[in-house]
Amino acid sequence: MRGLILLDLDETLVDREAVLRVWADEVATAAGEPSIAEWLIAHDRQDGKVRQRESFLSGVAGRLGWDTPVEDLLANWPNMFGSRYRLEPAVSEALTHARTLGFRLCVVSNGDAQRQRAKVEAMNLENLVHACVISGEIGVRKPSRRIFEIAAQRAGADLTGDVWVIGDDPVADIGGAAQIGAHGLWVNRNGRDWPSELPPPHATFSQPVAAMEHITAG
Ligand SMILES: [Mg+2]
Incomplete structure (x- = not known):
């Protein structure tokens, strides 16, 4: 792995x-x-x-x-x-590529169980990643460490090795990454400013594919 x-x-x-x-x-x-x-x-x-x-x-x-x-x-x-919801082909390819290289992948989403499940199904995500964890299904939300532990376990991994969190939310995703000692890669699609009161992310990307490439090329 x-x-x-x-x-x-x-x-x-x-x-x-x-x-x-x-x-x-x-x-x-x-x-x-x-x-x-x-x-x-x-x-x-x-x-x-x-x-x-x-x-x-x-x-x-x-x-x-x-x-x-x-x-x-x-x-x-x-x-x-x-x-x-649909995945852009480049995003699907990036996920598949990472998987081929031996990375374990898990989607971790805060939200209502039914609403997020409808998105996961529409995107056929469960065939691309190892697991999808939705806060509404398990009763714990990002940035809690617990949701990341469950995600790791469902993806057949743990939080002790190399872990990256890719997300757009400075608190839930990047703050969550800091809580578990992971690299937080910030996806900033709309050119927002990083909240100055928060510790900065490990790296920032305008698109998820670039964040994936940062990991897989490393
Ligand atoms: Mg988000």
Whole structure:
């Protein structure tokens, strides 16, 4: 075994913003109100974070005049949104390449079990990595050390060897890496500033493939 690579999902392996944009454009077109797409995208976030889905969908229903109960929209959200997730071919190739070289790979995602599972299935991720661990399924979230221990175990590895965490979240992913003594590789797709109050990542990349190459070429 060459080492263990722990990978975040949203905004790391997949550009969630791009998936959201496609969904918003479709909803706006169906509503006959193209200009509403920008509102939908803005409404996705609250105070810089992804808004609670119940609050998001209740706002969307109100704005679009949908009369479907929010709990039904919420139940259907994994199908409406997560099923659209696709891996870019270059990302699939990078994962396959690392696996061929003898790295163990595990996706570690914070989020609701059903929503994240829908994404994992849509991307066929379980055939590309050794395991996928979702916080909503195990009751522990990044940056807790415990979720990384479970991920390592499910991938047939442990945290004592060479470990890398690739992710976009400075606290959950890069802070989590620091907690387990791993190299935190920050994926910064949108050119954000690193929060100055936090210890810096081991390295920064604008795309996940570059982070994977950093590891596999090392
Ligand atoms: Mg993320």
